[in-house]
Amino acid sequence: MTPAQQSTRDKLIDAAMDLFAYQGYGPTGLSEIARKADVQQGSLYHFFPTKEELLSAVLERRKVLLWPEVLQPIWDSVDDPIERIFKLLDQYRQMLQMTEFSHGCPIGNLAIELTESHPNSRRLIAENFTNWLKAIEQCFHEASRRLPESADAKRLAIFVLTTMEGAVMLARTYRDFRAYDAAVASLREYIDALIEMETNWNASKTPSSVRSSSSKKRRA
Amino acid sequence: MTPAQQSTRDKLIDAAMDLFAYQGYGPTGLSEIARKADVQQGSLYHFFPTKEELLSAVLERRKVLLWPEVLQPIWDSVDDPIERIFKLLDQYRQMLQMTEFSHGCPIGNLAIELTESHPNSRRLIAENFTNWLKAIEQCFHEASRRLPESADAKRLAIFVLTTMEGAVMLARTYRDFRAYDAAVASLREYIDALIEMETNWNASKTPSSVRSSSSKKRRA
DNA sequence: GTCTATACAACGATAGAC
DNA sequence: GTCTATCGTTGTATAGAC
Numbered sequence: 001m002t003p004a005q006q007s008t009r010d011k012l013i014d015a016a017m018d019l020f021a022y023q024g025y026g027p028t029g030l031s032e033i034a035r036k037a038d039v040q041q042g043s044l045y046h047f048f049p050t051k052e053e054l055l056s057a058v059l060e061r062r063k064v065l066l067w068p069e070v071l072q073p074i075w076d077s078v079d080d081p082i083e084r085i086f087k088l089l090d091q092y093r094q095m096l097q098m099t100e101f102s103h104g105c106p107i108g109n110l111a112i113e114l115t116e117s118h119p120n121s122r123r124l125i126a127e128n129f130t131n132w133l134k135a136i137e138q139c140f141h142e143a144s145r146r147l148p149e150s151a152d153a154k155r156l157a158i159f160v161l162t163t164m165e166g167a168v169m170l171a172r173t174y175r176d177f178r179a180y181d182a183a184v185a186s187l188r189e190y191i192d193a194l195i196e197m198e199t200n201w202n203a204s205k206t207p208s209s210v211r212s213s214s215s216k217k218r219r220a
Numbered sequence: 221m222t223p224a225q226q227s228t229r230d231k232l233i234d235a236a237m238d239l240f241a242y243q244g245y246g247p248t249g250l251s252e253i254a255r256k257a258d259v260q261q262g263s264l265y266h267f268f269p270t271k272e273e274l275l276s277a278v279l280e281r282r283k284v285l286l287w288p289e290v291l292q293p294i295w296d297s298v299d300d301p302i303e304r305i306f307k308l309l310d311q312y313r314q315m316l317q318m319t320e321f322s323h324g325c326p327i328g329n330l331a332i333e334l335t336e337s338h339p340n341s342r343r344l345i346a347e348n349f350t351n352w353l354k355a356i357e358q359c360f361h362e363a364s365r366r367l368p369e370s371a372d373a374k375r376l377a378i379f380v381l382t383t384m385e386g387a388v389m390l391a392r393t394y395r396d397f398r399a400y401d402a403a404v405a406s407l408r409e410y411i412d413a414l415i416e417m418e419t420n421w422n423a424s425k426t427p428s429s430v431r432s433s434s435s436k437k438r439r440a
Numbered sequence: 441g442t443c444t445a446t447a448c449a450a451c452g453a454t455a456g457a458c
Numbered sequence: 459g460t461c462t463a464t465c466g467t468t469g470t471a472t473a474g475a476c
Contacts, residue, residue: 042443102336112332115392116322126393158399159406162386169385172335173346179378186379190410262461
């Protein structure tokens with residue numbers, strides 16, 4: 001849908017989404033949003049009585065866009081669930097590169113800026129994280145054959161998210177990718193080690209010595 | 221030194237340091253800082269011509285305080301270099317708990333808020349990260365006997381920092397410690413695996429079969 | 441639903457007396 | 459070095475015509 005066909009409301013949400021991601025919620029003025037959306041400032045208050053309600057609409061939209069705009073293109077181009085995760089991490093890297101480190105993680109930025117001062121938005125930010133985590137958790141579930149039984153898909157997904165958010169923070173601060181690449185390399189090494197553990201375990205198994213599943217949890 | 225003995229300049233820096241950490245740089249007004257420091261607003265401009273120069277002084281102070289206020293108490297109470305790292309991570313957890321998630325990482329918060337809009341401060345924020353990383357890197361160096369030769373102390377230190385920053389972000393967003401503890405547990409598992417690798421390697425060595433150090437890099 | 445004009449508060453910064 | 463008063467701007471939000 002081209003901008004010309006968008007409703008005024010959607011134009012406002014899109015403009016606000018960009019500006020909040022680029023310069024944060026507080027520093028972005030409502031007049032700036034209206035200007036970017038090519039909408040008069042009076043109309044803004046017709047749709048969004050307060051600035052924070054516009055923020056809520058932005059965060060709801062981000063939840064909707066996670067699959068079609070972020071995940072699906074990657075899921076379509078990569079089949080292996082583990083590689084999907086690292087392709088996603090590479091996408092954030094590309095975003096940093098294309099924007100010359102001016103854009104970080106839109107949700108992470110708002111998380112730090114608003115968790116304390118805006119409790120309602122905090123909940124929506126948490127929902128955005130949760131959906132992201134669910135997608136990664138699903139990847140680990142799909143790769144569970146290759147992972148030790150003790151591997152916890154949910155816990156691994158959290159580790160991927162903390163690594164990404166921390167890596168984006170350091171990349172933007174240093175304005176280079178050394179820390180980002182180092183963090184992702186360590187994460188890769190960790191997951192490779194888990195896969196190798198399971199590989200070795202399977203290789204050591206013989207058809208005659210099948211163990212119970214409980215005894216398989218050798219690294220809890 | 222009690223507040224009464226502090227110079228006006230130091231009182232202003234202390235007040236600003238607290239407020240910037242708690243509510244960010246932008247949302248903190250100069251009048252608020254002066255009030256908290258018990259100093260007249262006119263005096264503020266005598267010491268700091270602009271708000272950003274006050275910020276620079278705060279960031280310089282944080283660099284100075286890293287050792288005596290953050291690291292030294294931990295280094296004094298824990299000898300093992302690896303346990304120092306996890307004690308440090310536990311300290312951030314305690315800080316979150318004591319402040320009911322209202323305080324995050326003071327540097328990480330400012331990093332996200334200011335990297336793009338305040339290039340001068342960005343450099344000082346990077347220096348704060350670098351000093352933190354150096355301390356952790358030193359821990360890994362001191363534990364190098366227990367780690368595989370392929371383990372890169374600098375890279376591991378970065379991984380600790382990204383984990384911490386991401387974990388703090390998620391803890392504050394969810395207002396609970398599940399994600400924080402999950403991330404730290406994964407990091408612990410990763411480092412334990414490195415130590416175990418080296419332990420197994422040493423156990424497999426016999427006095428008669430000493431290898432060259434180059435062949436020891438079996439997991440680069 | 442759209443637009444103009446404006447109210448009201450808070451901000452960083454400044455001027456100038458002492 | 460300290461203090462009071464204030465400038466000029468910007469912010470969110472509103473009022474009311476069309």
